[in-house]
Amino acid sequence: EEGTPATCVGAHRSLPLAAYAMGNKALIVGEEGDVIATVQRAASNVSALAWHPHQPVLAVGWHDGNMSIWNQNGPEPSHTGAPQHESSGVVAVAWTDGNVLCSASKTGAAVVWMYEAPKLGVIHNARCNTVAAIRSLVPLHGTDDKPSDEPRFLATAGGAEAFMIDDGQQAHTCFQIDQDSAIVSLLWSPQSRVILVLSSTSTVYQYHLAPDDNAHLQSKNKLSIGPNADASSSTMVWAFPGIAAIATGDDTVRMYNVAEEAMYTVALPESSADGPNAQPQRINALASCRRKHLFAAGTRLGRIVVWSFNGTAKSDDESDWQVATSMDAPHRYAVDRLHFTARGAMIMSQGAITSTLQETTRLRAYGHNAMAVQTAPDTAVIITHNSGASFTLRNGTRIKALDVAMPQVVVHTGRHLEIYSLTESTGSVTQLHSVEMPSSVVAVHPDGVLTYKDNKVTLQTLQLHPLQSVGFNEAEGTPTLIDVMGDFCCVVTSINKLKVCRISPRDLKVIGPARQLQPGEDTDAADQGPFVISRARINARGKKVAFLRKPAAGGRPDTRVHVLDLDTDVVSSYDLAQLGQTPVDVCWNRPSSLGAPGGPAETECLLLAVETAPLKAAPGSDDAGGDASILHAEGEGEGDKPSAARESRQVCSFFAAPNGVMLHHHEPLPKDIVCVAGVTVPNLILCSATGPNPNDHKQVQRRLRDFDGMANDDAKLRDALVQFAYCSTIGNMDEAYKNVKTIKDASVWSNLARMCVSSGRMDVAEVCLANMKDAVAARALREARQEAEPEVAQASLAMSLGMLDEAEKLLRQAKRNDLLTELYAACGKWDVATKHAETHDRIRIFPTLYRHAQHLEGAGEFEEALKLYQKARCYGNEGPRILFMANRVDELRATVTRSDDKELIKWWAQFLESTNDIDGAIQQYSRVNDGFNQVRLLCERRPPDIDRAIELVADPELPSARGAAYFIARHFEEQRSIQQAMQFYDTAGAYKNALRLAKENDMTADIVSISLKCGDKHVALESGAFFEERGMYDKAAQLYQKGGDSQRAIDVCIKGGLYDELHRISESLDAAADPETFIAMAEHFIVSGHHAKAVQMLVFGKAFNEALQLCVDNDVPLTEEMAEAMTLPKSSSQEDEEYRISLLKKIAKVAKAQESWYLACKKYTQAGGGGQGGE
Structure with missing residues (x-):
């Protein structure tokens, strides 16, 4: 509509109705923009309007203060005078969730009405200051004890106060925002009882309304807006239950999550029209459609952007809003108002122009060497398959149906059938015929045109002369869809009946009986409800029909692709929901051999392609979004958020196998692809667009997955690959x-x-x-x-x-x-x-960081590489290397100075040492408490600082410095200060060096003390040999014993006559020593007359007979310990066992002789001599 600017626009939230005011009339329109009725008065203009929440009833307010009611099911509109408005213009009208209406005038008078069809009746009136906006407060149904028809409204007066209008005579203040600002927009959420307020100072206030109708401030957030923003166009709407969208006159939408009290931004997408000199986009209008999870914004430059919401009520991320479409309005004027209708159509007001934008599925057709794609409501582009020639067809009216069979194109406008002829050589489009045709069920075949009229589908020549007809009776329904593939066509009726026909040059013959299209047995019970067929395609052999369904009256969409086998009447399906998708269109492979003698191979005709769109979460309500300038009741809820991998359009290929519809491949469609037109092995036929103009549309041929690298004209290879693709899809890899x-x-x-x-x-x-x-x-x-x-x-x-x-x-x-x-x-x-x-592989955290750093280093990103080397805990080696190789020594020095990394500081000290900066190196070593290297450098410098080095060695807090005492000892050795040298060699643990000096200087006492202190047995043995050579047998014996060579110690004692030392050695021996050692000790004790000691040594040396004889000869007492030591274990060897018994009897005999009766009895018993034991 063009003419007077629309002053008010409103859409019904549950019915396909909308209204907009133009001067002295209010136009009621349907979803397609057609005018259904007009409410008009000659004496006054429309100033406000509001739809009843459930009924097709519209309330209209006029500039003279009167009210009107239009009821779709009633007689003419009823007009009601309202003297309470004092002849002042009605500025706001709002309904409760029932039949109570409130209207308010410029004078502050508010009238509460009760609607009883067909008229309004006044309940009471109230008064407040000048009212700028009014909106009902709707309680949460089922949880609030107040009825839905109880009058409760919230009004603003262009200032900081919000007034409550209820059943009283005077409106009272509900809440008041800051005095220096005014209320611009109000939103109401009954579930959480939250009132959201946007002020003129771009501040968002969140109030909670208590059951006693007192509002309490919960939070206040000041929005940060740019200097070029125009706050005068600020507005706010519910973008999703619990999420408010706020526009403040710039190019950004701010999303406010009520539950989380979190704010985030959603920016307008870039456009090809945007440039360095382009005017800034300022958002002027907002709207939302809860049923389809859509949100729209309109700008002053006539641009409209629609987002699709994939999040939940707890969303706080911009990525949850995906751009569904971005377009320039037909008239590049400012978008003043946007509204979504109940079913997703959009009403847009641009000054004197009001438009209805429909969301429709793009028409496309592919057949007989050409592709036709709708690019605008009245425009289609046709692109030939072989040459790529492009034709633009613009008929001036809306295209309702489209089909192509080169060189003919048929178009249906909703009232007329138009036939065009394309001339490829000249690029011209010629209209052949335009005849009235009420039904849009049309299709084209090279031999003629198929149309529906008077319960017949008729095959006509291209000159529209009828050839043959197929009738449809009342039981079969009215044809709604028709599809042609080769010489076969299928027709679907309004009651989902299917007829298949064969087309010949002058005949149309029905094949088989009419069939009922219904889902397969594997379909969920929830999907068995009333539905309509939205797409139906027949394959090239006329044996299978693929179809898509949609619910007859809203509800959950059918996400399945269904295929009917006409030979078996079995329907199989594949559910795209498992891919997170829902089908948009379906097409069978159009074989290149179509029409050739023998026809296409059967397997080639089993391939089909499906264009899909992301599956949206089920909406929580069918309510549409409301105006931003009035208080709008919205609920809160949550939807399921699909994964990021499922948020793009896809193309899927399938094979209709005997055991069901089998997925062959699926992949995302690039953003420039507007639709899938068809498929001809080996290519998918796609349409791409780089801009909105028809000339921006191109045909794209994209190889199917299993056909990469194949030449188009290689028929043998194509057939083999089709068989391969089919067999691999059904899982027969051998075939x-x-x-x-x-x-x-x-x-x-x-x-x-x-x-x-x-x-x-x-x-x-x-x-x-x-x-x-x-x-x-x-x-x-x-x-x-x-x-x-x-x-x-x-x-x-x-x-x-x-x-x-x-x-x-x-x-x-x-x-x-x-x-x-x-x-x-x-x-x-x-x-x-x-x-x-x-998160999952912590053992590889540091190696991964290290490799990332290496990658960045190779790419020349040294700063980032250094950061990662530090995270990988290897900066001490890699950091200096990078800086040093880059000749950034000054930066390296500054880094070391600031750092407390011990490895880095030590590396720097080593570098300074290599440059002969000894003092600097000592200073750096001291920072990391490296006493060893400090002492080393103090001793090596010229002149050496020995005193400082000795202090460091003596410092108990520097244990690492003790090893560096070696360098001090070496200095004293060079100075021939032998005693001091030996002392520091000893401190450093360099015992061999200390022994060397002691031997060189005949310092025997020091040799013994150092050898005993040293834990090295070899050192003790060497020192023992040193003393043995010099006849110092006592020291040699002591050191041999320390070194673990007892035999040599005994030999030295015997050689030197050191009997006391020999006794001491024997006391230190145990039974684990070498038997020869014990025998030698026993011989020495026998000579010296120490027979008891000799017996003990013989027992240790296992010379048991000699030990017992020595006890008898020298009257040495046989103790129980000695007897037990000589008792051998039992043996399986007869010889060993005889020796054991003989030895036990000898022990018993010696014990008996010594009158040790208990011991003798015990041993006789062990020997098996019970009689002797009893004696």
């Missing part, structure tokens, strides 16, 4: 391999290898890699097959083929976090690799 085993093309083997990733056939994969001549990948696969987890081998193959997402998924399944870290690092995803290591 797939047979179809391609004779092919030499590496790309074919690469595709087969890709199949092996999902099938797990690593044996086939090795053959593929061999044919691809990829030795590196083959070796990696062989090594990976040695791992315990089979997924590791599959992941290795996937990585070799560049299938990184699949590799990541497989490694996650195998729970190989170590390989996942390696994968991320190898892909250059260093931040991801580090985060993954920190």
